[in-house]
Amino acid sequence: MKELHTEAAYWCTFDTGITQWPQLTSSCSTKALVVGGGMSGLLTAYMLHERNIDFILVEAKEISEGSSLASTGLLQYCSDMMLHELRKHIGKQKADLFYVSCFNAVNQIGNIAKRIEAETGDVQLHTRSSLQLCSEPIDALKLEKEYEALSSLQLPCELWDQQRIARHFPFSKRSALITHQDAEINPHLFVIRLAQFLSKYNQAIFERSKMTGFDKLADGSYQVTINNEHRIHAEYIIHAVGYHYEQLQQPQLNFFINRSYVLVTDPIDDLSFWHERMLIWETARPYLYMRTTKDSRIVIGGLDERSSILNEKDALQKSKQLLLELNKLFPATETGIAYYWNAYFHEPKDGLPYVGSDQDDPKRIYLLGYGGNGMVYSMLGANLIAQIISGAMEQPELASILSVTRT
Ligand SMILES: Cc1cc2nc3c(=O)[nH]c(=O)nc-3n(C[C@H](O)[C@H](O)[C@H](O)COP(=O)(O)OP(=O)(O)OC[C@H]3O[C@@H](n4cnc5c(N)ncnc54)[C@H](O)[C@@H]3O)c2cc1C
Numbered sequence: 001m002k003e004l005h006t007e008a009a010y011w012c013t014f015d016t017g018i019t020q021w022p023q024l025t026s027s028c029s030t031k032a033l034v035v036g037g038g039m040s041g042l043l044t045a046y047m048l049h050e051r052n053i054d055f056i057l058v059e060a061k062e063i064s065e066g067s068s069l070a071s072t073g074l075l076q077y078c079s080d081m082m083l084h085e086l087r088k089h090i091g092k093q094k095a096d097l098f099y100v101s102c103f104n105a106v107n108q109i110g111n112i113a114k115r116i117e118a119e120t121g122d123v124q125l126h127t128r129s130s131l132q133l134c135s136e137p138i139d140a141l142k143l144e145k146e147y148e149a150l151s152s153l154q155l156p157c158e159l160w161d162q163q164r165i166a167r168h169f170p171f172s173k174r175s176a177l178i179t180h181q182d183a184e185i186n187p188h189l190f191v192i193r194l195a196q197f198l199s200k201y202n203q204a205i206f207e208r209s210k211m212t213g214f215d216k217l218a219d220g221s222y223q224v225t226i227n228n229e230h231r232i233h234a235e236y237i238i239h240a241v242g243y244h245y246e247q248l249q250q251p252q253l254n255f256f257i258n259r260s261y262v263l264v265t266d267p268i269d270d271l272s273f274w275h276e277r278m279l280i281w282e283t284a285r286p287y288l289y290m291r292t293t294k295d296s297r298i299v300i301g302g303l304d305e306r307s308s309i310l311n312e313k314d315a316l317q318k319s320k321q322l323l324l325e326l327n328k329l330f331p332a333t334e335t336g337i338a339y340y341w342n343a344y345f346h347e348p349k350d351g352l353p354y355v356g357s358d359q360d361d362p363k364r365i366y367l368l369g370y371g372g373n374g375m376v377y378s379m380l381g382a383n384l385i386a387q388i389i390s391g392a393m394e395q396p397e398l399a400s401i402l403s404v405t406r407t
Pocket residue numbers: 004035036037038039040041058059060061062064065066067068069070071072073074075076209210211212240241242243244247260261262301343344345367368369370371372373374375376377378
């Protein structure tokens with residue numbers, strides 16, 4: 001299996017407690033087999049647990065070793081495609097539903113975090129506001145339209161002018177859109193805590209247990225092979241395999257393959273120059289995105305390039321470029337590079353994640369949260385999958401918007 005990122009070591013520097021789960025060493029049976037131990041797989045497992053649906057989760061490598069470890073952990077209800085633009089592409093009703101669902105999903109992740117923190121440990125989740133900066137004067141109109149669109153749905157937001165930005169930050173931009181009730185999280189800790197929480201309830205989670213094949217049986221169920229050796233009999237297979245899309249053989253998936261760069265600075269004594277520690281991004285596409293951390297560092301990501309090869313060699317060079325970008329916004333910041341990495345990042349061409357049943361095989365379900373808000377999409381997908389498997393679809397319109405077979 002291809003590596004999804006160069007060494008993304010920062011999120012593991014906090015005390016995580018137990019991070020090891022057993023390998024599958026015998027054959028067994030379950031209602032739902034969740035394939036993939038990242039944000040999507042673990043949130044799905046959590047939602048199945050909530051509904052008392054029997055499941056087994058298998059991870060080919062180790063829990064939270066994939067893209068979830070490379071993530072920058074911004075939880076935002078606004079997507080890469082602005083609401084007023086999405087309305088033009090898929091229609092007002094669908095776009096509005098998608099945005100409201102994302103807002104609810106951020107809130108839901110917050111509630112789940114509280115629940116699992118009480119029984120496991122900290123996931124470093126903090127509610128934050130986001131600041132989307134106007135990169136070019138011409139984008140000011142876009143931000144105004146977006147402010148009107150979000151406000152029409154009562155989504156919490158404000159539009160700041162140049163003077164107001166200057167009162168709170170050391171940089172000058174023509175305008176900025178503020179969205180409230182977003183959050184930041186340590187993505188690795190969150191995934192690990194979900195697994196620890198589920199283990200407390202004796203749920204079955206296996207590492208180093210790769211799904212290597214499956215057969216469909218006459219009764220419509222599946223005989224899944226793990227590590228070319230053991231078998232799991234399952235009624236449903238949930239493919240939460242992230243960017244390991246090749247194994248799915250799904251030609252209708254339509255996305256760009258990018259690589260993105262991330263830099264984590266050394267700790268900074270005084271971060272008071274960073275108003276309310278907002279999550280910062282911009283109208284430019286691709287955009288820079290940045291946040292602060294529990295141990296007073298800055299995480300900044302971006303410089304995305306279309307490529308299907310990771311750029312190990314130039315990752316340090318790109319992190320220096322990210323530091324320069326940071327210094328353009330915060331010139332007085334004196335800090336160095338502590339961690340950096342380069343990671344795959346898939347961008348769906350229509351801006352929407354893929355969630356739902358296989359066209360020809362409805363009990364094989366995909367959760368591919370591609371896009372900049374991948375973790376929020378993992379939550380949307382986990383909800384839909386729990387509904388599909390429990391036989392009580394509560395969000396049919398959302399399911400149709402995110403369907404793998406949408407045209
Ligand atoms: C640099 C970067 C920054 C990002 N920043 C943000 C952000 O700020 N906010 C946000 O919302 N999103 C962000 N994202 C996106 C987000 O991180 C991803 O969408 C999310 O982590 C994907 O989770 P996942 O579980 O789908 O995939 P993964 O975490 O990659 O998990 C998939 C797992 O499936 C396993 N697997 C694959 N095939 C098999 C098999 N056959 N058998 C068993 N296991 C298998 C893999 O080993 C892997 O561990 C970012 C992504 C990147 C790369």
